[in-house]
Amino acid sequence: MSSERPRLRSLLFVPGTRIDWLAKARAAGADAAILDLEDAVPPAGKAAACARVAEAVGRATDDMAVFVRINPLDGWAGAEELRAVAHPRLAGVILPKVNGPADVRLADRLLSWCERELGLPAGHIALVPLLESATALREAYTIARAAPRVAYIGAVTGKGGDVERAIGYRWSPEGTETLALRSRVLLDVRAAGVPCPVAGLWTSVADLDGLRAFAEQNRALGYEGMMAIHPSHVPVINEVFSPGAEELARCRRMIAAVEEAQARGAGAITFEGDMVDEAMAARARAVLRDATPER
Template sequence: MSSERLPLRSLLFVPGTKTEWLVKAESAGADAAILDLEDAVPPVGKVTARARVADAIAGATGDMALFVRINPLDGWAAAEDLRAITHARLAGVVLPKVADPGDVLLADRLLTWCEREHGLPEGHIALVPLLESAAALRGAYDIGRAAPRVAYLGAVTGKGGDVERAIGYRWSPQGTETLTLRSRVLLDVRAAGVPCPIAGLWTNLADIEGLRAFAEQNRSLGYEGMMAIHPAHIPVINEAFSPTPEELARYARMIAAVEEAQARGAGAITFEGDMVDEAMAARARAVLRKTGMSSI
């Protein structure tokens, strides 16, 4: 199932106590919303928020993918969350405080049981482990391979968050202190075969240009999307992780040129000043497929 997950450019956190904000998330153009039952909900409000989130998922009618960040697996709240929110409309579960592959295996078993209880095919719901400790970041490869349903995995290095505390770096808008970390985790995630690696977060609500630079840096590294905390950030993130019309047109021309050369028995050719071959054409086809375009 994991290889069939839809690519997501933007995943916007929405408090589980504010499910009415889903309308804002969809209006902003978010590819997905993450309804948060963990940090965004005080202990006294957990039960009420869980019910609200379950109702919101069951009543959803739009195209935006819906995820839920459940409570940590070290208590019964996580199991209750999963039972309440499992639904055909649920795209995935965001799993916080992951320590090792064992946490992923436990969540996978619980989700499989919930899917069977609701008549859903096994693996229908994606699992998104959050790498929030040094051990989890170091074990990204094993965590990514722990279950086929793992998707949208990556390094989320927001200012002042769990990762900054765990690693001890000093956050900067340029992201130089986390560049190696994000690159290494991405390599592990790709090697594990996890589709759609995502990064994040950008917490400065007003610094849109800083967000743009950070999103473009993550895209350049190889990430395919980012988590976000405010609707105003969604258009910038979507733009950063989308190919431009000019890029798409060039890919189509490149494919045509390579295929025409192959028909003549040629391999590598010069195309618009660059040396290209079948490997580049294959990459171009993959980009066009993700955008729903044909190479013809």
Template sequence: MSSERPSLRSLLFVPGTRTGWLAKAEAAGADAAILDLEDAVPAEDKPAARRQVAAAVAAHTGDMALFIRINPLDSWAAAEELRAVAHARLTGVVVPKVAGPDDVRLADRLLSWCEREHGLPDGHLALVPLLESAAALHDARDIGRAAPRVAYLGAVTGRGGDVERAVGYRWSPSGAETLALRSRVLLDVRAAGVPCPVGGLWTTIGDLDGLRAFAEQNRSLGYEGMMAIHPSHVPAINAVFSPNPEEIARFERLIVAVDEARARGAGAITFEGEMVDEAMAVRARAALRRAKR
């Protein structure tokens, strides 16, 4: 199932107590919304938020993918939370505070149990482990390989929060202090065969130029999308992680040129001043497929 997951450019967090904001997320153009039952919900409000989120998922009819960030899987209460929210209209579950592969395997078993209980196909629900400790970041490859349903995995760094405390970096707008970390985690995720790696976060709401530069840096590393905390960030993220018209036109020309060369029995050819071959055409075709989706 994991290899069939669609690429997602923008995954916007929405508080579990504010499910009415899903309309704002969809209006902003988010590819996905993450209904948050963890940090965004005070302890005393979690039971009510769980019911509210489950109802919102069941009532969802739009094209936007829906995820739920549950609470850490360290008690049976969290397992009951999974049972409450599992639904055919749910795309996946975001699991916080993952310590290593064993946590992923536990989440995978619980999700399989929920799928059978709700009559869903095995592997229907994607699993998004959050790498929020030094150990989890170090073991990204093993975490990515722990279950076939793992998708949308990557280094989610930012100002403050668990990752900064765990690693000890000093945040700067350029992101230079986490560049090596994001690069290494991305390589681990790709080596594990996990589809659609996503990064994040940009926490300064009003700094759209900084957000765009950070998103472009993530895209240049190989990430396919980013998590976001505010609807105003979605258009910039979508633009960065989408091929522009010029890129699409070049992909189309490149494919035609390579196909014509192959018909003549040629391999590598000169195309618009660069050497290209079938490998470049494969990448261009994949980019066009993502653009159409």
């Protein structure tokens, strides 16, 4: 089931107390909204927010995937939230404060029970573990392999957040201090077979140029999308993680050139100054296959 997850370029956090902001996420063109029941909701308001989030999930439509970030599964509260929001229209659950594969296996079992109650196929609801501690980042590979429903996992290295505190780096707009970390986590989740890894976050709301540079760096590493905290970030992220018209046109030209050469019995050929062969053509076909239509 996990390999069939749709590619998501932008996943926008929406406070669980502000369900009405889903309309803003939709208008911004977000591929997914993450309704947040953890950091965005004070303790006294979590029960009421959970009820509103569950209602919003039930009203979700196909134009934007809806995820829910529950509270950690270190007590009954998180498990009750998970059961409350489980629904055929729920795209996935964001699991915070993951310490290791045991946390993922527990969430997987709980989701399996929910799916059985709802008459859903096993693995219908995706699971996105958040790697927010040094231990979790170190165990990215085993966490990613802990359940087939794991998807969209990656390194989220926002300014001043849990990861910066856990690792001790000093955040910079250039991202050089987290480049190796984001690269290693990406390699781990790719090796684990997890589809559609996403990165994040960019917390400077008004600095769209900085956001673009950071998103381009993540795309160059191999990430397929980013989590976001503000609607104004969504169009930039969508643009960066979507192939441009010239890239798509070059892919088509390359495929045609390689296939024409193969018909002549040739292997590698020179194409627009580069040496290319079937491996490059296969990559070009993947780009065309995964290209996301503009919303």
